[in-house]
Amino acid sequence: MSHAFHSLLMDPMLAEFREIAAGLTYDAPRIPVVSNVTGKAAGTEELLSPDYWVRHVRDAVRFADGVATLHELGVTTFLEAGPDGVLTALAQEVLDGADVHLAALQRRGRGETETALTALGKLHTAGRAVDWKPALAALAPDTRRVELPTYAFQRDWYWPDVWGGTVDAASLGLAGADHALVGAWVPLPETGGVVGTGVLSVRTQPWLADHVVSGTVLVP
Incomplete structure (x- = not known):
């Protein structure tokens, strides 16, 4: 100064x-x-x-x-x-x-x-x-605004599409199941029962779309 x-x-x-x-x-x-x-x-x-x-x-x-x-x-x-x-x-x-x-x-x-x-x-x-x-x-005149990634269940699908082909249930520690809705079984040693795992989708089971009420697919 x-x-x-x-x-x-x-x-x-x-x-x-x-x-x-x-x-x-x-x-x-x-x-x-x-x-x-x-x-x-x-x-x-x-x-x-x-x-x-x-x-x-x-x-x-x-x-x-x-x-x-x-x-x-x-x-x-x-x-x-x-x-x-x-x-x-x-x-x-x-x-x-x-x-x-x-x-x-x-x-x-x-x-x-x-x-x-x-x-x-x-x-x-x-x-x-x-x-x-x-x-x-x-x-910073060279910058541009970008949208943040959306939440996984909003607007965009971020999950891998793994249901397009056959999944080997045995590689997941499960037993395969020849069933229309159940894809695999896992036994419950304490009770002797089983838990069935499957995917409900009009893509893999198109007949599910036969039960539609007000635009919503219902499974009886």
């Missing part, structure tokens, strides 16, 4: 700075602003005054008070838009133990795109609303 901001070394330039600030056109903020000059929510008249910005150059930075005020106002998400994550670390220290989420859009020595997307992803997984369309268009 070229100047020792927020110190008495700024005094020689304050008069000239005020003249420049007085020549600017100010607009009322569209979102609330918490001031680092006071550590409290800033009023519109305050932010539209050149004198306020002169104080901003000279006075101490009340960062901790500002972060605490934001949290008192119900803010639980903090996103740092500076060149590094220094303020994110400081805010974490101020809000130690609070249920908040903090992220930095840039990190020194890290790729800008990866860091920004990581920060947005961190907020997204924390339940914060992220508009990904403009974010991806700006940060």
Whole structure:
């Protein structure tokens, strides 16, 4: 930095700075602003005054008070838009133990795109609303959206088709069965009974479709 901001070394330039600030056109903020000059929510008249910005150059930075005020106002998400994550670390220290989420859009020595997307992803997984369309268009224009795989029993069939041919029941530890519905038997040693296993399908037993009520195949 070229100047020792927020110190008495700024005094020689304050008069000239005020003249420049007085020549600017100010607009009322569209979102609330918490001031680092006071550590409290800033009023519109305050932010539209050149004198306020002169104080901003000279006075101490009340960062901790500002972060605490934001949290008192119900803010639980903090996103740092500076060149590094220094303020994110400081805010974490101020809000130690609070249920908040903090992220930095840039990190020194890290790729800008990866860091920004990581920060947005961190907020997204924390339940914060992220508009990904403009974010991806700006940060990763070559990406495209794809649908996640559906649940196995919804819309698409993901199971292998193993019923098209003959299945060797013996290789599965079962006994083959010459039966219209039962494909294999397994004996029950305790009772002497058997358990029959088979597949009911209008593909393998087309005659099942003879019993249809309101579009549903019924098996008596």
